Amino acid sequence: MPAYTPPPLPSDDKRWKIVNGTMRKNGYARHALIETLHTVQSSFGYLDDDSIRFVARSLRVPLSQAYGVVTFYHYFSLKPPGKHTMTICSGTACYIKGTDKLIAAAELRLGIHQGETTKDGNISLTTARCVGACGRAPVVLTDGELVGQMTQAQMIEQLERWAVE
Numbered sequence: 001m002p003a004y005t006p007p008p009l010p011s012d013d014k015r016w017k018i019v020n021g022t023m024r025k026n027g028y029a030r031h032a033l034i035e036t037l038h039t040v041q042s043s044f045g046y047l048d049d050d051s052i053r054f055v056a057r058s059l060r061v062p063l064s065q066a067y068g069v070v071t072f073y074h075y076f077s078l079k080p081p082g083k084h085t086m087t088i089c090s091g092t093a094c095y096i097k098g099t100d101k102l103i104a105a106a107e108l109r110l111g112i113h114q115g116e117t118t119k120d121g122n123i124s125l126t127t128a129r130c131v132g133a134c135g136r137a138p139v140v141l142t143d144g145e146l147v148g149q150m151t152q153a154q155m156i157e158q159l160e161r162w163a164v165e
Contacts, residue, residue: 004028006058010050015043023058030061033069037076046077082117082124084162086155087141091130097137103127105152109159123162 006028009016022039026032036059040051047070056066070076088094088103103114106125110118117124133139136148142158 007054010054018043019055020058023055028059030059033059033061033066034073037066037070041076046080048078079117080121083122083165084143085124085126085141086159087126087128087131088114089129089131089133089137089139089141090127091134091137093134093137094130094139099138102138102140102150102152102155106155106159109156122165123159 006020006023009020019036019039022036023032026035033055036055037047037052040055041047044051052066052070053063056063070078086106088099088106090099090103107113110123110125112118112125114125114127128141131139131141131146133146133148136146138148138150140147140150140155147154147158
């Protein structure tokens with residue numbers, strides 16, 4: 001049986017070499033679907049139709065299976081993230097300390113719901129089940145930086161700073 005020859009990379013973008021490295025490391029095996037999709041998302045920020053098709057073709061999985069995985073897992077995003085991202089922890093400790101009020105205030109200020117990005121593409125609002133910093137609840141990640149004991153006023157101030165950039 002001849003050795004498997006994967007399809008050519010979608011472009012010369014160096015990030016595709018990283019994705020290809022993940023697939024090659026796993027022998028282009030079907031079981032590497034989730035890991036490869038994670039690599040695409042961490043490299044490009046989201047999964048578009050072309051990237052999902054490329055991964056499915058490369059790993060020889062049905063396109064429906066690849067889309068099934070992408071739409072099932074909350075982590076994956078089919079839309080590009082905003083310039084800035086605010087992630088509010090909704091784990092038990094944070095929820096008890098009032099993140100439901102933080103989420104409501106952020107949604108009101110931004111005019112979007114959690115999981116969405118403002119129309120101008122500037123700010124994405126997400127939630128996480130737990131970020132592992134329960135002792136600092138309520139916790140918010142601002143562009144990946146953990147801020148503990150976040151108050152509503154502090155959060156709104158951060159959103160305002162991002163809005164004028």
